[in-house]
Amino acid sequence: MRLTLRLTSVLAAAVFSLTATRTHAQQAQQPFILNNEFPTQGDAFYEFKWPVKKVAIIGAGAGGLISYRTLSQAGYEVLLYERDHHPGGNWHYTEETPPDAPIPNLDPAIADFVPSLPPKGITLPFEEVYDLEDVGREKRAFRAPKPIWRGLRSNAPKVIQQIRELPWPEDLSWDISAIQLQGYLRAFASYHGINANDENPNVFYNTRVELVEKRYDTNTGEHRGWRLTLKEFKQIGSKSVKARWWTEDVDAVVIASGRYNAPNVPGIPGLDEWNAKFPGSVTHSRVYKTPEEYENKTVLIIGAATSGAEISGIINPYAKKVYLSNRGHHDPHYQYPWDIFLTYVPDNVTFVPEIKAFHPANSAKESIIEFVNGTKLTGIDRVISSTGYRYSFPFFPQYHDTSLGDNETASEGPQPLVTDGSHIRSLHLDLVYIEEPTIAFINMNLGIQSFTYSEYQAAALASVWKGQAKIPTQERMWELFEKRLEEFGGAFDKHWLYLGTDGTQGV
Numbered sequence: 001m002r003l004t005l006r007l008t009s010v011l012a013a014a015v016f017s018l019t020a021t022r023t024h025a026q027q028a029q030q031p032f033i034l035n036n037e038f039p040t041q042g043d044a045f046y047e048f049k050w051p052v053k054k055v056a057i058i059g060a061g062a063g064g065l066i067s068y069r070t071l072s073q074a075g076y077e078v079l080l081y082e083r084d085h086h087p088g089g090n091w092h093y094t095e096e097t098p099p100d101a102p103i104p105n106l107d108p109a110i111a112d113f114v115p116s117l118p119p120k121g122i123t124l125p126f127e128e129v130y131d132l133e134d135v136g137r138e139k140r141a142f143r144a145p146k147p148i149w150r151g152l153r154s155n156a157p158k159v160i161q162q163i164r165e166l167p168w169p170e171d172l173s174w175d176i177s178a179i180q181l182q183g184y185l186r187a188f189a190s191y192h193g194i195n196a197n198d199e200n201p202n203v204f205y206n207t208r209v210e211l212v213e214k215r216y217d218t219n220t221g222e223h224r225g226w227r228l229t230l231k232e233f234k235q236i237g238s239k240s241v242k243a244r245w246w247t248e249d250v251d252a253v254v255i256a257s258g259r260y261n262a263p264n265v266p267g268i269p270g271l272d273e274w275n276a277k278f279p280g281s282v283t284h285s286r287v288y289k290t291p292e293e294y295e296n297k298t299v300l301i302i303g304a305a306t307s308g309a310e311i312s313g314i315i316n317p318y319a320k321k322v323y324l325s326n327r328g329h330h331d332p333h334y335q336y337p338w339d340i341f342l343t344y345v346p347d348n349v350t351f352v353p354e355i356k357a358f359h360p361a362n363s364a365k366e367s368i369i370e371f372v373n374g375t376k377l378t379g380i381d382r383v384i385s386s387t388g389y390r391y392s393f394p395f396f397p398q399y400h401d402t403s404l405g406d407n408e409t410a411s412e413g414p415q416p417l418v419t420d421g422s423h424i425r426s427l428h429l430d431l432v433y434i435e436e437p438t439i440a441f442i443n444m445n446l447g448i449q450s451f452t453y454s455e456y457q458a459a460a461l462a463s464v465w466k467g468q469a470k471i472p473t474q475e476r477m478w479e480l481f482e483k484r485l486e487e488f489g490g491a492f493d494k495h496w497l498y499l500g501t502d503g504t505q506g507v
Helices: 009-022 025-030 060-075 137-143 177-193 271-277 305-316 339-343 450-466 473-485
Strands: 053-060 075-080 126-131 207-216 223-237 240-250 253-256 282-284 298-302 322-326 350-352 356-358 366-369 382-383 438-440
Touching: 009 350, 053 060, 053 240, 060 075, 060 177, 060 253, 060 450, 126 177, 137 223, 137 240, 223 382, 271 282, 271 356, 298 305, 305 322
Parallel strands: 053 075, 053 253, 253 438, 282 382, 298 322, 298 382, 322 350
Antiparallel strands: 126 240, 207 223, 223 240, 356 366
16 A cells, blocks of 8 residues: 655656746746646646636545645635545554445446435425444445554655655654554645644535536536536434535646556456355455454465565464465566565565465355466465555546447547546646646556655646646647657556656656
């Protein structure tokens, strides 16, 4: 789950771009173009169809909190929506476990949650009270507890995983605990009056964005912003909850909802049958909390990146035996620092190859797991799929399209943001949606430290929407996008947004 430290050329480019906006652009008496190129006299810019004054932010993790501060200080009216009851995003730890991952995977458009829309034909705002047998389960599904576990520590140094106006104490250990990070983000939220108990009228906790759709001017019929359908979910009794729906119209939307919401389970032959036949034996790493439940169990972990490697080390003293399946990466665009991850793995954890198939039998222990090298394994009690997450934005169903393959684009209509969920497409500088540049994404990249990188993204966004910095024309943004795709090998995959040192120049 955790973010991996990568100081990249893109981050440097962001710093350079903001500096250039104040220097070269002022000297030349024209705005700076955010495409890593200085403008020339004949440059054309994208012209926004309406002024951006009112902005909605989805998510109150690090990216959302920083975006709220930055955009508010820049003079925007900002509304912040968070479905959890506290800020912090992934760093809000509780003992609750998220619902387990569905096997097989759901469509990316609903892989995070199925939108809960108000009854058709009613006038908003609208409220309903539900009498529920299990209020906790319903609240948990709405809130979506975060995929962190007790004792988790950041694998990034504190100087990177911090907000510049709130530096960590100098004598603090570089590997920060999840509890410290949770408190740090709450302190930052309180400092800016946007914590859950600050009664800020522009900040909404226990509130989920169910739908974002175009808003049209009633006089001209022209697209003039965005309409959000919102749902607040509150407990009002031991077995009762109240749901309230309403809409809000805004000029622009920032998506800072994170990329650890929709678990990914690989489609390994036989895994869904194994899961159905032996309920509870297969789980996803996002559900992991403590090692005690694996006492005296033989465990197979699928995936040896950060979470899989570290969980293997944590449960090893409790489990009877731990196997770690490592497929490995050979993509030249994606150089994963396996040596870093494997420092978490004890010597007595056994590495096994990529899994070819699951062959369920009468019991889990009798069932066979077959590997790609022909070897087989039996005696497994529990399987943990530590195989990452998929991008999912259920409030944007119109921008999901699972019919497209790795190297395909839509022949008509808007180009999608999400296809199979492994990546986000159609963004300029991984920041604004080329089709609709009043839609922006913060902290959606792989291989970044969100606290630092989002400060530059939010600052750039504030400048672009005010016209102080410029993005190229839509045609030029697509040209740059296609150029990057060509350099990437002509096919999208999950490493499309990976901010490593290679392949990030001229983005």
